[in-house]
Amino acid sequence: MGLLNRLDDPIQGDGIILGTVEDLLNWGRSKSDWYLQFGLACCAIEFMALNAAHFDMMRFGAIPRTSPRQADFIIVSGTVTLKMADRIKTLYEQMSEPRYVMSMGSCANTGGPYWEHGYHVVKGVDRLIPVDVYVPGCPPRPEAFFEGLVKLQKMISTQAIFRKREKMSAEDLAALELRNKKIQEYNERAAQENIEFTNAKHVGYSRYSLDFLNKGEQS
Amino acid sequence: MTANEIYEKLKSEFGDEIISLTEDAANEAFIVVKPQRIVEICLVLRDDPNFKFDYMANLTGMDYPNNLTVVYHLYSIPLNHRIVLKVELNKENPSVESVEKVWKTANWHEREAYDMFGIIFENHPFLVRILTPYDWEGHPLRKDYKEPETYHGVKIAY
Amino acid sequence: MTEKRIIDVDYSQVDTERMRINMGPQHPSTHGVLRLEVEVDGEIVTDVVPHIGYLHRCFEKACEKMSYPQVIPFIDRMDYIASMNNELPYVVGMEKLMGINVPDRIQLIRMAFAELNRIANHQLAVATFGLDAGAFTPFLYLFRDREMILNLFEKASGGRLLYNYFWIGGLMHDVPPTFKQECLNIISTVRKTNEEVMNLLIGNSIFIERTINVGILPADVAVNFGVSGPVLRGSGLNYDLRRSEPYLLYDKFDFDVVVGKGEMGTLGDCWDRNIVRMREMEESCKIIEQIIANFPDESSDVRALVPRRVKPPKGEIYSKAENPKGELGFYIVSDGTVNPYRMRARATSFVNLSVLPEISKGYMIADLIMILGSLDIVLGEIDR
Numbered sequence: 029m030g031l032l033n034r035l036d037d038p039i040q041g042d043g044i045i046l047g048t049v050e051d052l053l054n055w056g057r058s059k060s061d062w063y064l065q066f067g068l069a070c071c072a073i074e075f076m077a078l079n080a081a082h083f084d085m086m087r088f089g090a091i092p093r094t095s096p097r098q099a100d101f102i103i104v105s106g107t108v109t110l111k112m113a114d115r116i117k118t119l120y121e122q123m124s125e126p127r128y129v130m131s132m133g134s135c136a137n138t139g140g141p142y143w144e145h146g147y148h149v150v151k152g153v154d155r156l157i158p159v160d161v162y163v164p165g166c167p168p169r170p171e172a173f174f175e176g177l178v179k180l181q182k183m184i185s186t187q188a189i190f191r192k193r194e195k196m197s198a199e200d201l202a203a204l205e206l207r208n209k210k211i212q213e214y215n216e217r218a219a220q221e222n223i224e225f226t227n228a229k230h231v232g233y234s235r236y237s238l239d240f241l242n243k244g245e246q247s
Numbered sequence: 248m249t250a251n252e253i254y255e256k257l258k259s260e261f262g263d264e265i266i267s268l269t270e271d272a273a274n275e276a277f278i279v280v281k282p283q284r285i286v287e288i289c290l291v292l293r294d295d296p297n298f299k300f301d302y303m304a305n306l307t308g309m310d311y312p313n314n315l316t317v318v319y320h321l322y323s324i325p326l327n328h329r330i331v332l333k334v335e336l337n338k339e340n341p342s343v344e345s346v347e348k349v350w351k352t353a354n355w356h357e358r359e360a361y362d363m364f365g366i367i368f369e370n371h372p373f374l375v376r377i378l379t380p381y382d383w384e385g386h387p388l389r390k391d392y393k394e395p396e397t398y399h400g401v402k403i404a405y
Numbered sequence: 406m407t408e409k410r411i412i413d414v415d416y417s418q419v420d421t422e423r424m425r426i427n428m429g430p431q432h433p434s435t436h437g438v439l440r441l442e443v444e445v446d447g448e449i450v451t452d453v454v455p456h457i458g459y460l461h462r463c464f465e466k467a468c469e470k471m472s473y474p475q476v477i478p479f480i481d482r483m484d485y486i487a488s489m490n491n492e493l494p495y496v497v498g499m500e501k502l503m504g505i506n507v508p509d510r511i512q513l514i515r516m517a518f519a520e521l522n523r524i525a526n527h528q529l530a531v532a533t534f535g536l537d538a539g540a541f542t543p544f545l546y547l548f549r550d551r552e553m554i555l556n557l558f559e560k561a562s563g564g565r566l567l568y569n570y571f572w573i574g575g576l577m578h579d580v581p582p583t584f585k586q587e588c589l590n591i592i593s594t595v596r597k598t599n600e601e602v603m604n605l606l607i608g609n610s611i612f613i614e615r616t617i618n619v620g621i622l623p624a625d626v627a628v629n630f631g632v633s634g635p636v637l638r639g640s641g642l643n644y645d646l647r648r649s650e651p652y653l654l655y656d657k658f659d660f661d662v663v664v665g666k667g668e669m670g671t672l673g674d675c676w677d678r679n680i681v682r683m684r685e686m687e688e689s690c691k692i693i694e695q696i697i698a699n700f701p702d703e704s705s706d707v708r709a710l711v712p713r714r715v716k717p718p719k720g721e722i723y724s725k726a727e728n729p730k731g732e733l734g735f736y737i738v739s740d741g742t743v744n745p746y747r748m749r750a751r752a753t754s755f756v757n758l759s760v761l762p763e764i765s766k767g768y769m770i771a772d773l774i775m776i777l778g779s780l781d782i783v784l785g786e787i788d789r
Contacts, residue, residue: 069482073486074565076533076548077548080544080549081549082552110398110403111458111461112430112459113401114399141479147403148378166567167565275721302628305749307749320734324644327649327650331723350629352629355755378458387463
């Protein structure tokens with residue numbers, strides 16, 4: 029909406045503004061997206077620099093949260109390994125809808141320098157969870173990250189809530205279809221895995237407690 | 248102490264257990280010993296006032312075509328000298344006594360050597376995988392290692 | 406220290422059991438993807454089992470498939486806070502293996518960049534240690550100054566964080582023309598900020614109360630666990646590879662090895678380890694000043710000695726250098742081809758972290774965070 033940015037007084041009258049609820053909701057959502065603080069590798073150091081005085085990420089309204097329950101989007105900043113894969117899925121599932129994923133850096137996009145010989149590296153976090161914005165770079169410059177953040181904000185602010193399909197252009201519709209398809213695929217896969225997991229012999233234990241059990245057997 | 252002096256002194260104490268000393272320009276000096284009495288040798292190296300190798304810098308495995316080798320890099324902080332020990336193990340049954348009770352730092356190094364090469368360290372307090380997941384199969388740093396297709400349903404190859 | 410109050414409780418009536426809780430791998434205080442399995446008795450930590458490997462990126466296996474110069478970017482990504490320092494033992498070792506003698510000017514540049522990166526690393530270490538203790542302001546100050554160092558690195562190498570700057574036999578580019586002036590600016594800023602941080606954080610009574618007598622690491626235990634760097638020197642032991650086995654031109658320079666003295670509490674506690682880092686920044690500034698004073702004005706071709714094809718003779722070498730975090734060693738085994746037969750990284754943080762279960766028993770959970778922060782670990786290096 030951009031009203032708060034203007035210093036002159038564009039609206040004459042008694043302060044009544046006409047607009048849609050959709051715009052208001054989207055404006056609120058896009059300008060205060062909180063992210064899950066989740067550093068993985070080298071990109072996390074660049075990410076710390078983003079939060080510090082020089083780049084000051086909070087001016088975009090992005091505030092770090094340490095719990096996935098309070099976060100709007102998750103920034104996967106770094107190399108995702110197979111040992112970490114289950115944890116990332118768990119974190120993503122703990123976030124409440126609507127949730128978004130930003131993949132930061134080459135490693136999270138495609139496996140980065142480890143794409144060929146990394147036997148323990150997931151070649152792209154989009155094999156685990158659906159990704160909305162990819163930021164390239166190894167590690168991305170802070171400016172590149174901001175571009176990605178602005179892209180995400182734009183995506184959120186133009187999301188149609190009411191009468192979605194009628195108002196969207198063909199390109200946006202295709203993009204939305206793709207996103208929905210990715211999320212649907214993810215949900216189906218997650219449900220399938222859940223069934224497999226509960227049918228396995230370790231019923232009643234989470235994957236975390238399984239590690240404890242393994243440890244108890246060995247020691 | 249130079250490597251030669253260390254070798255002579257070990258040789259006089261342990262005899263046949265000490266196999267050879269290699270000292271040339273291309274390599275750092277290393278001593279090859281038999282695996283049977285490695286803990287006693289290490290205890291002497293640590294406690295003898297002439298040696299005082301109180302600091303284990305590194306322990307690692309090696310996969311040579313004929314054998315698996317454990318390499319010990321030792322350093323003495325008070326006397327400022329270094330030595331490298333090598334123990335050669337056969338590939339069928341690679342096991343050697345753990346030196347964890349000599350240098351505590353060997354604990355994690357040995358776990359890593361087990362994880363990466365499958366070398367068994369006997370009497371190790373907690374010999375489980377350290378870097379790869381606990382249910383990982385195979386030992387990645389062996390030369391004949393083939394990476395698995397999938398792990399927990401995630402495709403590994405690019 | 407406050408006096409201990411003895412509360413009379415009949416423990417036979419209290420239903421207690423030891424609890425095992427997980428800290429991490431997603432936890433803001435574990436400095437990355439470290440998972441600690443903590444056994445607690447109430448609030449007291451009785452056992453800690455670190456689970457590592459959540460960032461295992463197959464460095465050693467990948468190196469066996471790479472040519473020697475291709476390995477350097479992977480080394481950058483090990484300890485990504487101090488990449489310049491990481492490259493140093495590798496290139497020095499390779500030059501020794503191949504018999505290349507690098508001219509003094511390049512060695513001076515390498516030393517200057519290594520020391521600048523040491524400052525940047527310690528700034529980050531102190532800043533995050535402050536964050537662990539709940540102090541946010543020093544974090545902002547130290548990161549503001551760290552940007553100056555990163556800017557200089559960017560001018561020289563093109564990268565803010567990962568440089569690939571030291572090459573076998575030389576450097577990637579010559580230093581920028583403003584190199585000397587920028588170094589002097591950095592030193593004066595670092596000194597000014599360090600003074601502020603000393604007043605703001607290190608001398609703060611809350612910070613002192615939280616860090617003294619916590620996580621005491623005696624020197625003999627430290628040596629037995631193989632720890633090195635500020636963690637070892639914080640226990641009062643004078644061991645620095647730059648002094649004991651000098652590489653580059655460190656033997657010609659005048660600097661002190663900082664050791665902990667137990668000024669506030671017991672020797673070898675968290676405060677000591679932290680103050681060693683603060684004072685090492687000053688020593689690094691001293692080294693850089695001497696380098697600038699001796700730095701030749703005329704430029705030279707920094708790639709003159711870079712070999713076209715890196716093919717070292719058959720042999721092996723254990724090359725080590727004093728990383729900001731401690732002794733970083735590379736065990737390079739060459740079989741005479743263009744690929745290393747085996748490349749082993751003796752990671753500093755890997756060894757330093759292994760002492761955590763030993764020194765954190767019997768303290769509170771909040772103290773465990775401080776002990777972990779004082780070890781200054783980087784998960785990229787631990788897991789490789």
